[in-house]
Amino acid sequence: MKSFVFPEFQIIRDEEKCGQCRGCERQCAFGVHTYDPVADRLISDERKCVGCQRCVIFCPENAITVRPSPSFYRPNASWSREKLEDLKKQAETGGVLLTGCGNDKPFRIYWDHIVLNASQVTNPSIDPLREPMELRTFLGAKPDLMEISTEDGDVQIKTELSPNLMVETPILFSAMSYGAISYNAFRSLATAACKSGTYFNTGEGGLPREMRETFGKCAIVQVASGRFGIDAEYLNCAQAVEIKVGQGAKPGIGGHLPGEKVSAEVAETRMIPMGADAISPAPHHDIYSIEDLSMLIYALKEATNYEKPISVKIAAVHNFAAIATGIVRAGADIIAIDGLRGGTGAAPKAIRDNVGIPIELAISSLDRRLRDECIRNRCSIIAAGGIRCSPDVIKAIALGADAVYIGSAALIAMGCTLCQKCYTGKCNWGICTQDPRLSGRLNVDIASQRLSNLITAWSHEIAEMLGGMGINALESLRGNRDHLRGVGLHEWELDVLGIKGAGE
Amino acid sequence: MGFKIIMPRIRRELYNKEICACSIFGAMNRDGERFTGASVMKAIANMRVRGNGLGGGFAAYGIYPEYKDYYAFHLMFTGKGPHAKFFAKKELDAFLSQYFDIVYDEEIPHGDEATVSDPPLVWRYFALPKKQDRDTMLTDEDYIVDKVMWVNAKIENAYVFSSGKNMGCFKGVGYPEEIGEYFMLDKLYKAHTWTAHGRFPTNTQAWWGGAHPFSLLDTTIVHNGEVSSYGTNRWYLEMYGYACNLQTDTEVIAYAVDLLMRRQKLPIEIVAKILAPPIWNAIDQMNEKEKKLLTTLRMVYGPLLMNGPFAVIIGQTGKMIGLTDRIRLRPITAATNGEMFYLSSEEAAIRLISPQLDRVWTPNGGEPVVGELNNMRKVLQ
Numbered sequence: 001m002k003s004f005v006f007p008e009f010q011i012i013r014d015e016e017k018c019g020q021c022r023g024c025e026r027q028c029a030f031g032v033h034t035y036d037p038v039a040d041r042l043i044s045d046e047r048k049c050v051g052c053q054r055c056v057i058f059c060p061e062n063a064i065t066v067r068p069s070p071s072f073y074r075p076n077a078s079w080s081r082e083k084l085e086d087l088k089k090q091a092e093t094g095g096v097l098l099t100g101c102g103n104d105k106p107f108r109i110y111w112d113h114i115v116l117n118a119s120q121v122t123n124p125s126i127d128p129l130r131e132p133m134e135l136r137t138f139l140g141a142k143p144d145l146m147e148i149s150t151e152d153g154d155v156q157i158k159t160e161l162s163p164n165l166m167v168e169t170p171i172l173f174s175a176m177s178y179g180a181i182s183y184n185a186f187r188s189l190a191t192a193a194c195k196s197g198t199y200f201n202t203g204e205g206g207l208p209r210e211m212r213e214t215f216g217k218c219a220i221v222q223v224a225s226g227r228f229g230i231d232a233e234y235l236n237c238a239q240a241v242e243i244k245v246g247q248g249a250k251p252g253i254g255g256h257l258p259g260e261k262v263s264a265e266v267a268e269t270r271m272i273p274m275g276a277d278a279i280s281p282a283p284h285h286d287i288y289s290i291e292d293l294s295m296l297i298y299a300l301k302e303a304t305n306y307e308k309p310i311s312v313k314i315a316a317v318h319n320f321a322a323i324a325t326g327i328v329r330a331g332a333d334i335i336a337i338d339g340l341r342g343g344t345g346a347a348p349k350a351i352r353d354n355v356g357i358p359i360e361l362a363i364s365s366l367d368r369r370l371r372d373e374c375i376r377n378r379c380s381i382i383a384a385g386g387i388r389c390s391p392d393v394i395k396a397i398a399l400g401a402d403a404v405y406i407g408s409a410a411l412i413a414m415g416c417t418l419c420q421k422c423y424t425g426k427c428n429w430g431i432c433t434q435d436p437r438l439s440g441r442l443n444v445d446i447a448s449q450r451l452s453n454l455i456t457a458w459s460h461e462i463a464e465m466l467g468g469m470g471i472n473a474l475e476s477l478r479g480n481r482d483h484l485r486g487v488g489l490h491e492w493e494l495d496v497l498g499i500k501g502a503g504e
Numbered sequence: 505m506g507f508k509i510i511m512p513r514i515r516r517e518l519y520n521k522e523i524c525a526c527s528i529f530g531a532m533n534r535d536g537e538r539f540t541g542a543s544v545m546k547a548i549a550n551m552r553v554r555g556n557g558l559g560g561g562f563a564a565y566g567i568y569p570e571y572k573d574y575y576a577f578h579l580m581f582t583g584k585g586p587h588a589k590f591f592a593k594k595e596l597d598a599f600l601s602q603y604f605d606i607v608y609d610e611e612i613p614h615g616d617e618a619t620v621s622d623p624p625l626v627w628r629y630f631a632l633p634k635k636q637d638r639d640t641m642l643t644d645e646d647y648i649v650d651k652v653m654w655v656n657a658k659i660e661n662a663y664v665f666s667s668g669k670n671m672g673c674f675k676g677v678g679y680p681e682e683i684g685e686y687f688m689l690d691k692l693y694k695a696h697t698w699t700a701h702g703r704f705p706t707n708t709q710a711w712w713g714g715a716h717p718f719s720l721l722d723t724t725i726v727h728n729g730e731v732s733s734y735g736t737n738r739w740y741l742e743m744y745g746y747a748c749n750l751q752t753d754t755e756v757i758a759y760a761v762d763l764l765m766r767r768q769k770l771p772i773e774i775v776a777k778i779l780a781p782p783i784w785n786a787i788d789q790m791n792e793k794e795k796k797l798l799t800t801l802r803m804v805y806g807p808l809l810m811n812g813p814f815a816v817i818i819g820q821t822g823k824m825i826g827l828t829d830r831i832r833l834r835p836i837t838a839a840t841n842g843e844m845f846y847l848s849s850e851e852a853a854i855r856l857i858s859p860q861l862d863r864v865w866t867p868n869g870g871e872p873v874v875g876e877l878n879n880m881r882k883v884l885q
Contacts, residue, residue, distance in 0.1 A: 123730040123812045124833055131831060132783045138803045145768045146804045155774065157800055164803060374743045377804075398735075469732060470813075472831065475806035476733030483735065 001092055005085045007046035010069045017063035018042060024055035024064060029426040029438055052419035054428035086349070097349040100422030100432070102249055102341040102386065102408055105353050109341075110360035110493070111392045115502060117483040119470035126467040133463035134473040137403055139240075139380040140164030140309035141333045162333060163309050165220075165240050167403060168197030169459040170474060171393060173451075174384050174407035175222050175244065175313070177203025179257050179266040179278065180345035180422070182439035184447065185414060185431045190215040191444060192451030201405070204228055204244060204255065204280060206269040212237040220311065223300065225254055226280035228270040232303060240308050240334070241300050243293070245284070246315030248342025248385035251355045254280040256346060261425050261434045290323075294330035301331070309333035311382070316340065316362035317355070321369040328370065328379045335379050336405060337362050342385030343408040345432055346423035359385045360399060364497045367400025367479055376479075390461035399497065400479040413454040414447045526716070526728040527554035527680075527702040528836070530817040530847040531857075532824045532875045536696045537843070538566050541689030547853040548700040549681040554728075554849060559703030559715035560683040561675025563724035563819050564695035568670050574607055574630035575648060578665035578672050579655075580712055581625040589625040592661035599659060603639075603651055604631035612674075615686050620678045623686070624712050626665070628672065645721055645766060652720065657747050663713040668722030671821065675701075675715035683715075696877065699819045701726040718758045721766065722821045727754040728849060729814030729834050740807035760808050761818055772818075772825055772872055778805040780830040780870035817847050822877040832869030839864040845875035 011032070020040055024033040032048045033055065035041075049066060056064045073084055086097055119125040126133070140162055147158040173193055178186040180203065193200035194215060201220045206229015216237030223230060224244040235241055246252065257266075257278035267274040287293050297310050311334035312327045314320055324335050339359025344352065363383045370376040383396045384405035396404050408418065415429040422432040430442035466474065469483055477483065485502040486494050494501055529548045533539060541562060548560070568576050579596060581589040600606060609629040617623050633647045642650065652664045666673035674687040680702040684690060701716035717724040731737065731753035738748045738756055744767075746759040757779070764775045778801055781787075787798045802809075813833030818825040826836050826847040839846040839854045839861045846854045851864060867873045 119732070123732055126831075132785060134784055136784050138806075142804050146770075146800065147768075148770065148774065150771065155797055157797060159804075161800060161803065371739050371743055376739070376743060470730075471732045471811045473806075473809055473811060475802075476736050476809050476811035478736055478807065479739050480733060480735030483732075 177205030560680025
């Protein structure tokens with residue numbers, strides 16, 4: 001069938017600069033560029049281009065420009081180009097539209113409507129270059145009070161503490177499974193987490209055996225509805241276990257790793273046959289209610305000898321705050337909430353773009369709900385989905401999160417350009433693919449260095465902003481909405497965020 | 505832990521935090537000999553430039569030996585004109601007589617009203633709890649806290665200045681020495697421990713309830729500083745039933761001290777490590793046992809860390825404690841002379857009333873200085 005969709009991108013090649021080295025041809029897994037030996041020039045098929053910019057960045061002569069196609073349908077406020085083309089694609093295929101990465105629609109980004117405070121006169125701002133600035137954070141349940149006994153001035157702690165994760169900076173790598181992302185990308189995240197005093201999350205695809213000893217100490221292992229790659233050693237080599245109930249990019253549905261991406265190594269790690277589709281059901285089929293979840297939480301606590309905090313990850317949806325308090329009462333030590341803009345390797349476009357609520361509102365309402373019920377101490381909150389920079393992190397914490405997960409941001413640090421074609425398995429950047437030719441492009445040493453540089457840079461910036469507010473320990477900013485003001489927000493939005501308007 | 509207060513929680517947290525700088529002073533006779541407020545008034549007056557006349561106050565311990573077994577409530581009634589004040593008092597009287605047996609009450613004697621600005625009606629009651637129904641489960645102290653929170657939150661124009669036994673707070677709008685003279689602290693009262701405060705709020709909206717000391721039961725706080733962690737401290741304390749509605753960051757310190765010392769029964773040395781903990785770099789280098797203790801404290805009580813600059817004098821029956829923030833951004837000087845123990849923002853104020861001192865020192869940031877009565881029995885009898 002002739003496709004009526006015109007190319008999304010226009011490729012402009014400067015023939016003066018092009019040296020016919022065929023680098024672009026080798027770089028593009030989508031087969032955009034081909035060499036015509038007769039004419040001795042490279043030809044580009046714009047229909048295949050996904051706009052990932054790999055050829056642009058790797059062209060030694062800087063001869064290629066890829067930009068959005070200037071072609072247009074007659075402008076129509078209701079029928080945007082995207083709506084028209086999506087419809088055409090479905091008319092041509094009869095299928096569900098797939099996509100990758102996070103929601104790219106212009107929902108209000110609250111981070112950009114919140115401003116931070118700074119000290120002036122009445123309390124001194126603190127210079128992080130000269131004074132200690134503490135970002136260390138503990139994730140897990142804390143008791144409401146601590147009992148001690150004193151004998152001859154010797155203080156003993158009587159209260160037994162639940163296990164907690166200690167992070168040197170409140171930024172963790174979000175769940176991205178081996179299988180969805182390449183081994184090198186997975187290992188880069190693990191390496192960077194260990195180096196930066198934080199944690200990476202294995203996602204639902206298991207943890208390769210040879211990585212367990214070295215990287216278990218900075219791993220959070222996930223138990224998802226597909227139960228891939230789970231054995232006692234997997235659970236016990238890590239520092240925390242996370243039950244994945246939902247994901248911000250696709251609340252309410254499961255995952256699908258196509259058989260083509262299930263290589264021998266992925267198959268071994270996931271404990272499934274090679275080449276078989278790895279399908280995670282939409283719900284956990286042993287969790288149809290909150291008491292079932294509680295049983296799984298305690299089964300995992302038993303399996304790990306009560307030595308590891310158990311996290312439960314849910315997508316932020318309409319009544320999630322009430323559900324989350326139930327999850328805390330069901331025994332979870334950490335609640336991970338994933339917002340509307342959370343990323344994914346593959347999701348139906350209709351779901352990614354329309355289900356869930358923005359993370360900023362979710363953090364605030366969850367924190368408030370837990371405080372109102374006097375159980376805020378009993379869990380930590382990790383916020384995920386749409387964290388783009390260090391000010392987003394600090395605002396998330398002031399709204400009540402204990403720490404954040406970054407997914408897309410970490411991938412971008414490794415080279416991702418958010419082309420949204422993760423589900424094709426042809427990632428030219430070697431991140432979201434199992435093709436050895438492509439994944440070999442990602443050098444673990446370099447990628448992990450880029451990741452730990454990012455953590456270092458953000459931590460410095462957080463320290464700088466914190467010092468400006470006259471605060472030298474991150475725990476004094478947690479839930480401290482006094483340091484936030486809203487700009488350009490409606491009354492109800494300020495209410496949900498629990499912040500004053502600027503100037504109030 | 506048996507009580508819970510239902511608080512009106514505004515969804516948008518539109519509280520106003522009052523910002524101020526201050527002078528603080530404390531004097532204690534560790535032998536329990538009682539002395540008038542004259543010297544303390546003289547000392548705090550010496551630090552006049554640290555205040556701006558918009559708030560001053562005193563806490564005095566041991567002033568009511570004849571009523572030492574009764575809770576002494578100092579109440580303030582405000583409002584435009586005598587009628588409003590009288591109406592607030594009427595409402596409070598009805599509340600008090602329902603929940604307490606009042607053995608004696610009177611207006612707190614004062615000087616010429618023209619010497620201070622807009623004075624409220626200030627009254628004192630000596631009373632014992634009259635617990636009924638579910639309240640019988642509460643300890644006396646929890647009961648008092650419950651009722652004090654109720655009065656401050658619910659009864660319009662009535663505020664509790666202090667609510668401990670054999671102690672009281674006197675405070676108002678003016679320079680501290682003016683407030684001292686207004687209440688005739690140099691003539692009418694003798695205490696074994698005095699703390700005092702002179703205030704420099706940055707906003708002009710001054711009211712008598714906003715002056716220091718802040719108190720709950722017999723714990724009083726005079727505070728110089730600004731609590732940058734106020735929002736965090738506040739939500740944590742609200743979970744334990746403390747309604748923070750006095751529009752000042754100092755009350756979170758008072759409530760934190762009440763929660764940790766009275767309800768959770770932690771000693772001051774531990775409490776100091778919660779309010780002003782050592783930095784992680786220092787903790788990481790301690791021996792295993794200390795490391796475990798301090799790590800656990802920071803994990804459990806992180807939301808009670810008082811961040812930002814502060815110096816406080818905490819008064820309790822038989823104790824006077826000085827503490828600064830962990831990086832000592834506000835001054836405090838400690839001194840002893842025989843049985844006298846002093847804490848002050850400035851050494852000069854101590855020298856003014858006691859030129860000869862045995863020892864003068866500047867405590868480290870986060871390190872509490874504790875003065876205790878040598879013989880509690882002498883005070884209690």
